[in-house]
Amino acid sequence: MAQRKQVQRVNDNLSRDLSLERLRDQLREFAAARDWNQFHSPKNLAIALSVEAGELLEHFQWLSDEESLTLPDDKLEKIRDEIADVLLYLIRLADVLNVDLIKSADTKIEANAHKYPVDKARGSAKKYTEL
Amino acid sequence: MAQRKQVQRVNDNLSRDLSLERLRDQLREFAAARDWNQFHSPKNLAIALSVEAGELLEHFQWLSDEESLTLPDDKLEKIRDEIADVLLYLIRLADVLNVDLIKSADTKIEANAHKYPVDKARGSAKKYTEL
């Protein structure tokens, strides 16, 4: 009986994003321990996110599309590092704005499915406003 | 017995990030159905990510830090939308590069803890190279 309840509780949790919540909590503690909340306004975090996205992009600068698919290990390592930075600032920004990342992504995917119906968008890189 | 195994399997899963994996799979299907993989080179996805981070930042342009903390609902709605765009391109980029988002974030948080020890970093916005 207790075990059945446990299965139920655990199954409920499966639909939630436990790693993201854990990272969010770790970042909260990280900022609090360093008295960094004074710097973490949404505006400043949006700046930081954009700066990190630029650093990520820098690694692909001058590469051809093909080269960007077959990266040497040391370059991929640095890219992984920048991807992590973007994710961490995104989680932190969403947290201070009280935004649910997964729910927002679900809403967006659904909106995109309407904006880009398969028959119209197939093989086209056009913006939905131009389809 | 079967139930105990189920609890075990489910508990194992709890440490993984099921929502992110689900979104990754949905984005894979989305791109495949529209024949968009031809456009989704890592380079192009890094561009898209940076462009979306810029659109997100645009909403904070000219705001004071205080104003960025008390956003009107319609503005917050648009910001949520851009946050979702950034997350979706980040998930897609990580997927085509075969990068584990959560693992990378864990590695980065650990590195940051070394770069920014509490006693040195407290109350300071300086870069670790300047601490």
Place this chain on the structure above:
Amino acid sequence: MAQRKQVQRVNDNLSRDLSLERLRDQLREFAAARDWNQFHSPKNLAIALSVEAGELLEHFQWLSDEESLTLPDDKLEKIRDEIADVLLYLIRLADVLNVDLIKSADTKIEANAHKYPVDKARGSAKKYTEL
């Protein structure tokens, strides 16, 4: 007589932007000498411009507006360096696209004067679509 003609010719030149043209020519030679035209597609130059704008922004990250007005000399030096990078890529991008920078800026200022009439825009940071 010859002198009068010289004055005339020189005065004509005054309305043109000689330093920008000189820089454009220097950048052309710089790229040609290094066989870099193969990398300088408009797309790649737009990426480079955006990356440099991000590096410029990084210097203002975490600063208050007031602090950004009273920068220490070493920081200002680095910012000057990034400003130069943005200008150089902008000149190069305009060149490969055959865009006249000054003419485009003149057109834009005129358009902005219409979008932001003094009486409506005074003291407001709103976008023209919201005025």
Place this chain on the structure above:
Amino acid sequence: MAQRKQVQRVNDNLSRDLSLERLRDQLREFAAARDWNQFHSPKNLAIALSVEAGELLEHFQWLSDEESLTLPDDKLEKIRDEIADVLLYLIRLADVLNVDLIKSADTKIEANAHKYPVDKARGSAKKYTEL
């Protein structure tokens, strides 16, 4: 005699960038007339510059390098518009920081000539730190 002096004065001016100075002055008046100096901190202008660079980049998103060289007229028109935005914010940022754009660009070109000597850099897109 007076004419010779005029020739001298005019020749001196030739080394300066009159269009950039004119644009700088127009932007000063534009901001003052609208009481916008309160928003034009270096930090906010750096944000605006980065946002515009992102909007410029958006037009090249998903294009191949070849396509970015043969843009249709309506797309080129929009790109010209974004290039102008970047230039205007760059001029304004340099003005509030008291930075001389042309002098900074000259310094940078000279530094780049040292970082990227012709014999080492020819045909390579590597960063100078990797040459």
